[in-house]
Amino acid sequence: MNELKRLARVHDEDLAGQASGAGARALLASITAEEPMPEPARRGTRRVHRLVLGAVALGGLAAAAVVGPTVLGERGTATSYANSAIDIELRGDTYVATIKDPFADHAKYTEGFKAVGLNVNLEVVPASPPWVGKIAGMSLSGPLAPNGESIGSGTAPEGCTIGQDGCAITVTVPRGWTGWAAVRVGRAAEPEERYRNLARATRKGEMLEGFQVDEKTVGEVLAEVRRRGLKAVFQVITPAPDFDGYGVEQDKQQAEVGDDWIVWEAESEQAGVVRLLVTKDRLPKNPIYGGPKPADTDD
Known part of the structure; x- marks a missing residue:
């Protein structure tokens, strides 16, 4: 069993009813x-x-x-x-x-x-x-x-x-x-308190600042996570049929995530912990953004 499988996953009760599309993510990014x-x-x-x-x-x-x-x-x-x-x-x-x-x-x-x-x-x-x-x-x-x-x-x-x-x-x-x-x-945040803002973990000031995670394998991203003294949890996402958006299904959160799975985004979960949004298969495009991930800028 690799180290990844021993790490905690996102709790089921936090995922019910969640869904996102490229348009919604873009709007949220502009608002925040x-x-x-x-x-x-x-x-x-x-x-x-x-x-x-x-x-x-x-x-x-x-x-x-x-x-x-x-x-x-x-x-x-x-x-x-x-x-x-x-x-x-x-x-x-x-x-x-x-x-x-x-x-x-x-x-x-x-x-x-x-x-x-x-x-x-x-x-x-x-x-x-x-x-x-x-x-x-x-x-x-x-x-x-x-x-x-x-x-x-x-x-x-x-x-x-x-x-x-x-x-x-x-x-x-x-x-x-x-x-x-x-x-x-x-x-x-208090010690071990989960963040309630949606923040890319690769942006300036965040835990994976400057590191590109999208379209890398879980194993590649985990190597950098460990190098920075961090831990990872996983959110298994289900892409829309056209890969322009995604959903989160509760029953898939118990899947055994392997090192060959694909990471599409990393978000800040809590101090010292990042959340990796993953799929088992490599997809034609990033379902979170409906295409290439936007650059991590400070504005």
């Missing part, structure tokens, strides 16, 4: 493309007035303070809000949400945005190091703000390093934005 944060052009300059409205208790947790004018348009009345997990404040033309507790129930973050009239569903999720403090996934609907700006992320104080004392993740939303959003922001 790695950018320097805070993102540029996220702030504007519209006027705002303030009036203290008071404070209320939140289920025995920290008090939530709401500050705002009597009327501030259709989206709501508050210009600031605070609970045990998040502080939100309107600064100029931008709502700045400071995440005080990155391990809180995500409903607390969404509660804060709702209080200031924003339909933002925010989750703070364990992420691979390059994505800590950054937007690791986002779904949007509805129009952008009048100045064309959308949702961004950063740190407070600006430019600090996440993980250092006094450094917090921030999320910015233009005041004039009226859409709906589901946003995932990365936080540092």
